[in-house]
Amino acid sequence: MGKLNNTVNTNASDALSAGNWMTPLPYTIDAEKTFREAAVRMEELNINYLPVVDGKKKPVGLLSLKQLLPFLLNGGGEAKIAQEIQLDPSLLISQETNMLDLVAGPHQEFLVVDTIQMVVGILTSRDIVDALSKYIYKLKQTENKAEVLNVILEKAYEGIAVVDENGILLEFNDAYSRFTGVKREDAIGRHVTEVIENTNLHITAKTAIPDRGVLQNIQGQSMLVHRIPIWRDDKVVGAIGMLIFESVSEVYDILDRLQGDKIKGQTEPKLLSAELAEDSRVTMNKIIGTSEPILNAKRLARKAARTPATILISGESGTGKEVFAKSIHHLSPYYNGPFISVNCGAIPEDLFESELFGYEEGAFTGAKKSGKLGKFELAQNGTIFLDEIGELSLLLQTKLLRVLQEREIERVGGVKKHSINVRVIAATNRDIEEMVERGTFREDLYYRLNIIRLHLPALRERKEDIPVLLAHFTNKVCAKYSIPEKTFTPTAVKALIRRPWKGNIRELANLVEHSAIMSNSETIDLEDLPEKTGNRQEETQESIPSKLDEFKWKSGEEEKKLIVQTLESVRGNKSEAAARLGIHRTTLYQKLKKYGL
Numbered sequence: 001m002g003k004l005n006n007t008v009n010t011n012a013s014d015a016l017s018a019g020n021w022m023t024p025l026p027y028t029i030d031a032e033k034t035f036r037e038a039a040v041r042m043e044e045l046n047i048n049y050l051p052v053v054d055g056k057k058k059p060v061g062l063l064s065l066k067q068l069l070p071f072l073l074n075g076g077g078e079a080k081i082a083q084e085i086q087l088d089p090s091l092l093i094s095q096e097t098n099m100l101d102l103v104a105g106p107h108q109e110f111l112v113v114d115t116i117q118m119v120v121g122i123l124t125s126r127d128i129v130d131a132l133s134k135y136i137y138k139l140k141q142t143e144n145k146a147e148v149l150n151v152i153l154e155k156a157y158e159g160i161a162v163v164d165e166n167g168i169l170l171e172f173n174d175a176y177s178r179f180t181g182v183k184r185e186d187a188i189g190r191h192v193t194e195v196i197e198n199t200n201l202h203i204t205a206k207t208a209i210p211d212r213g214v215l216q217n218i219q220g221q222s223m224l225v226h227r228i229p230i231w232r233d234d235k236v237v238g239a240i241g242m243l244i245f246e247s248v249s250e251v252y253d254i255l256d257r258l259q260g261d262k263i264k265g266q267t268e269p270k271l272l273s274a275e276l277a278e279d280s281r282v283t284m285n286k287i288i289g290t291s292e293p294i295l296n297a298k299r300l301a302r303k304a305a306r307t308p309a310t311i312l313i314s315g316e317s318g319t320g321k322e323v324f325a326k327s328i329h330h331l332s333p334y335y336n337g338p339f340i341s342v343n344c345g346a347i348p349e350d351l352f353e354s355e356l357f358g359y360e361e362g363a364f365t366g367a368k369k370s371g372k373l374g375k376f377e378l379a380q381n382g383t384i385f386l387d388e389i390g391e392l393s394l395l396l397q398t399k400l401l402r403v404l405q406e407r408e409i410e411r412v413g414g415v416k417k418h419s420i421n422v423r424v425i426a427a428t429n430r431d432i433e434e435m436v437e438r439g440t441f442r443e444d445l446y447y448r449l450n451i452i453r454l455h456l457p458a459l460r461e462r463k464e465d466i467p468v469l470l471a472h473f474t475n476k477v478c479a480k481y482s483i484p485e486k487t488f489t490p491t492a493v494k495a496l497i498r499r500p501w502k503g504n505i506r507e508l509a510n511l512v513e514h515s516a517i518m519s520n521s522e523t524i525d526l527e528d529l530p531e532k533t534g535n536r537q538e539e540t541q542e543s544i545p546s547k548l549d550e551f552k553w554k555s556g557e558e559e560k561k562l563i564v565q566t567l568e569s570v571r572g573n574k575s576e577a578a579a580r581l582g583i584h585r586t587t588l589y590q591k592l593k594k595y596g597l
Helices: 002-015 035-045 065-073 125-155 174-180 201-207 249-267 272-280 292-305 321-331 349-357 394-406 432-438 443-449 463-480 490-497 504-518 536-542 547-551 556-569 574-581 585-594
Strands: 049-053 059-064 110-113 119-123 160-164 169-172 211-218 221-232 235-243 311-314 339-343 383-387 408-410 417-419 423-428 452-455
Touching: 035 049, 035 065, 049 119, 059 065, 059 110, 160 174, 160 201, 174 235, 201 221, 201 235, 201 490, 292 321, 292 452, 311 321, 321 339, 321 383, 321 423, 349 394, 349 408, 394 408, 394 443, 432 443, 463 490, 463 504, 556 574, 556 585, 574 585
Parallel strands: 311 423, 311 452, 339 383, 383 423
Antiparallel strands: 049 059, 110 119, 160 169, 160 235, 211 221, 221 235, 408 417
């Protein structure tokens, strides 16, 4: 148990760090402002706490609604905040602070600061309670996981089998044993193909591509099975297979019902409003990936969604900025309103103002008699997503800035101002800070948009997500074109993991669609990939299974010797060494540390 407790405590220090739970880049107010101005700002933003900063943006204190009320009730509303508030050093914490250390402290809310004492976040009592609740839940899960796993394996109605990365059976429950007629003690330790007919569980352990709801013939019966890879430290260490039904007859009933619904749906097309609503209800759970970069992005997006603050999403083209924007909308206070997407780079400059702000009757030649609502008005009480914001000219940036500042729009050809209540999310694939320095993007608009910054990682920074993305898009393409289900071979998967992916998720989806259509078999191999994929010979060489696999069951000295030889052959280049060994760079660093290299 000592080892288990040490593991829990180590994980807790990371999971319970203040930086993981704070609300980043909170609204602030200058200490020279009055209490009445603070009250107005808190009312506008619908918040209960407001960090107070000086002219250099350094923290002065934390003003709560409870502290504010006495000043307003006793006629002190015009007093400057700086005259009445003093900084309590115990309010300031770092992003690394453990939440457990705050429970017995004198405060329930804290200001999170960086190394130069600039405010980077605010931590409220709600955040602390959420973090501790999750920690306690995980602790209980860890303490009980052995017992729970035992119950799942032995009492589950479905057959369950677990293999390691080499396809050797590690677990084989009673249900599977009864169905196959192979005793558990005889099955464990053997290769899965020797025990289970027509299985691909060993392939799942190699490719990391999950198979959900596929048919497999076992003992003369068609069975529905799931095959799910098991990850540990950025590496697939095995796979778990589950039998779902005793007979496929129930599956056919389900398929018949689904087919009937599909035919009915073709004769009764959805209303546009229904399609728009369904399209905007993209949840964070639908964003595929379990790598640390994408998990960090999802974590920040969830926090940002809690408030109505403006968000600027940055990242290369094809990283999924609009998907994140829709997810934030779904989690935000504006989720009941519409989600309106605007591609700022696709609207001609002379039409931009009328598209965003609308126009009145007779505003210009060709205008509709009844006038037209602009995108901002269409997004009322919802979210407007301004994609490719960096493509706007300076003139249009000025007009957009005025709307964001005043929260009012004036239609083209009109004289009446219309108030708007809209959550603004902007996105760009350009270096917006460099544009500000060059003077091609207004600095004041940048600060208005960059309240919360969400940067999305490129696909090459989260390559461990590629196998599951391949499976997702392959299933989607096969369903779209009504073609038999297909899977990528281990060779193709490993080759694709090594691609640079300059087009990111969009490029991957395009490649999968091409490959699934062009493949003439149930598997997609190197020859099915697009011609522009690159040097096929080089990809084939890179796709050779990891050399370290040869030493899987041998001593650490032999593994260490191979690593040293590889590093010498590439003159110490760790990235190249990891590629030649067929392992992730992080794994190589761990092994270097393990062997003291």
